[in-house]
Amino acid sequence: MPGRHSRKPSDSTPHQLADFKVGVDNVIFSVDTEQNRLLVLLVMRDNDPYLGYWSLPGTLVRQGESLEDAAYRVLSEKIRVNNLYLEQLYTFGGPQRDPREAPNRYGVRYLSVSYFALVRLADAELIADGVSGIAWYPMNQLPDLAFDHQEILQYGYRRLRNKLEYSPIAFEVLPELFTLGDLYQLYTTVLGENFSDYSNFRSRLLKLGFLADTGIKVSRGAGRPASLYRFDADAFAPLKDKPLVFI
Known part of the structure; x- marks a missing residue:
């Protein structure tokens, strides 16, 4: 045709x-x-x-x-x-x-x-x-x-x-105990300097509820002592299959 x-x-x-x-x-x-x-x-x-x-x-x-x-x-x-x-x-x-x-x-x-x-x-x-x-x-x-x-x-x-x-993949490479500054620096290393400011990053991660404050503080340099946290796998378990945004 x-x-x-x-x-x-x-x-x-x-x-x-x-x-x-x-x-x-x-x-x-x-x-x-x-x-x-x-x-x-x-x-x-x-x-x-x-x-x-x-x-x-x-x-x-x-x-x-x-x-x-x-x-x-x-x-x-x-x-x-x-x-x-x-x-x-x-x-x-x-x-x-x-x-x-x-x-x-x-x-x-x-x-x-x-x-x-x-x-x-x-x-x-x-x-x-x-x-x-x-x-x-x-x-x-x-x-x-x-x-x-x-x-x-x-x-x-x-x-x-x-x-x-x-996902909580970052905790695969951090030591068992870490500061929020350590966690932020890891994200910055992989994602670049401008992915998020520290205060928003800190607030978002703590609201998710799977970072446990150990009550231990560590001094690094001239700043005030920082709290040490650990990843709480049990607290994260109910969130595992839910859509999350860490950053």
Whole structure:
């Protein structure tokens, strides 16, 4: 009919399914509370492709292994930390994201399922055995990264910022006892200097009711002593599934 266009699939167009190898890449953040720096864990690649480049800790999934098991396996080879919690982040599977893919469109494709975590720096012991290099890098001093790991890292950074706004993830990296100033500084380190003024931040967090004042005060510098708080998981439990805004 005039004015209408239709496209018929060509019988000569092959409909071959993609042949995937699946890997996991882990975005592991920590916070250097002494120097107010957000850090990410990187390892140096010791084989091609991207030999000598820094990358996120990752591995290809083995036969009979779940994605989560693969993610925990590669981390257990790189870092020792108690109660490490991994959360699935996103799947990256664009064509040609890995140089090992064949130049034609029918070769093996490499798909990456990424995971995300935030760990306490003081409790994290890096394992240097069997790697060319492993280090915590400040987010504002990143080297060139292998593959599309810069994209994966930035996606993880956005997830971290979002989680600070609606979940108690900050308490995963603070010591058991902390001042409200310590908590505010952690948020400032991750979100930037202008995310909120201290008085509004303090008022909002205390109204939520899950910060317990220990009655202990600590002196730091010339200011008046500050109260030490702890995160009360029992008080937070009824709020866990409710929409909250921490900041």
